Amino acid sequence: MKIFSLQLDDGGRVSGRVSLPPAAPGKGHRPLLVCFHGGSYDSEYFDATPEYSITQISDALGIPVVSIDRPGYGDTTQPAIPQGETTTYAQVQGKYINEQILPRLWQEYGTQSEATAIVLLSHSIGAMMATISAACCAGTTKYPLAGLITSGIGAETNPIVAQQFKSIVTPGQEFMTFDPAIKDVSMLQLPHKQLADPAITEFTANLNRPTPIGEFIDINNTWLSYWKKYSQVIDVPLLYGISEFDELWTSTPEIMEEYRDAFPSCPWIESSIITQAPHCIELSYQRRGWQAKCCGFALECATWYALTRRD
Template sequence: MSTSFTHTTTDGRTYTGRSNGVEPVAGTPLVVAIHGGTYSSEYFDIPGYSLLDRGEAAGVPVIALDRPNYVGSSPLESDDSIILANAAVLDNAIGEIWDQHGGEASGVVLVGHSIGGAIATAIAASRPAWPLAGLATSGCLVRVPAESAGAWAALPPIPMIDLPVAMKDQLMFGPADTLNDDMPAASYPSNTLVPKAELLDITGGWIARRAEICGRVTVPVFHRQGEFDHLWVTSPQEVDEYRDGFTSAASTDIALLPGSGHCIDFHRVSAEFEDAELSFAKSTASTVSASNASTPVA
């Protein structure tokens, strides 16, 4: 069972989120989960599909943060890339959380979904001062369908978009036989508004920057792409190209996952997928990159 929290950084930014309450111990990483667009941190805590619950069962501490502009977290604007701006402020927040709550944990493993995966990758590429041990992402790839960028640009000229549920279900989920009977309805408590700037950035600026940013990641990388992901051009060849971008990573485990749409966590393969993420996280316990700090920042 998760516990909600509010964390205020020394620069005055506030973050809401949830924790599974597992005490960080030696030999176990601290997992920090970063949600995608149109979802809150509750994405990682839907009953029956909860990464936090699976982490608790595996003895792995998991913290899911609400990103800037979501729920009770402070707003954030950028004249350039909102994804890179998210990465910068979250880098600082995670560093403070590590200092205060990292305990005996071996390091931090970032888990990021969709836009959250792009943000987590950008954080990893910056080689943060706190001990980053690994990067696990899903729902982000190389290029989007030709119509996607135009569709997002055509949305109303307002800062926050409330994506219609019917449209969202079509985009985020695979065929009916990839879902349990309670989905997609069970996921609705995690639905929320999305900054339009994020939708424009992920389909434009991020794609232009992706290869360069991925090439600066040095920690082990785990990535799964749902077979029926409608938000990205998805094929084995696209997955291979994405993998090839991580030219400096210590290792890569990047593959297409059958039987899932964009939100892998909400499909029948959820348990298998989340267990694989946690297994990857635990495998990084002794492989904190030498390019990162080996001890918490004082």
């Protein structure tokens, strides 16, 4: 994927990676897939190596992809949280992405790629931001949102791991950096499970990025107390995947159903527990199956949007 950096209307910037393959033969409705990485990664997460890149699937289907550096990563502007307000880190970020970043990406790459709508593909903390952005999008005319994909998040955290993560936060710090060895265990279940090629650990340090402490505290401390306020108003189709061996979130069928039930306004929902997968599906053996599912869903969403939401 090609690296990009764009100026936003408010003077800020958004950076990331983009792939604009030729449209597939024949006329059809084409999604622009916008990817939101999780905490401690950046846009390279979806393009880690040629073998792991989502473009292995998306290019073959003629789907344009933009993988952004979320605010606080890369060159993307990190908006300030208003002092004295109860607004959380994720609420500020999600609103900013909706108001500034997604309209700019659509302006730059929508026509250029011959896309007809945007579909958000999000992972982990990125799914927290994407959920808020999708909810804030209702009624906007700045870009056409046709679908939402979330993974690596859920309706219940693993309390033991959440407590361990809380214990490593130092008061007053703005960013924190994870030990790559710890990430291999928590994100990939290596070396004790064979869910990913051990060779991928050669890239762990290269993919590792400082995490804004605000998003880390939000996902662990407050997100589950308010997330349904956003999920219940999202009115586009949802694809949800939770890994069978997710170290950070509970992946039982009952909790998965609780997550689904929190999106009552979605026209349709597809969800599944992704067997034999760790938290970071995109870096595991299950990546191609999941990426293919995401791309297929995005195509369905683009067609649904075109046929049901014409002006």
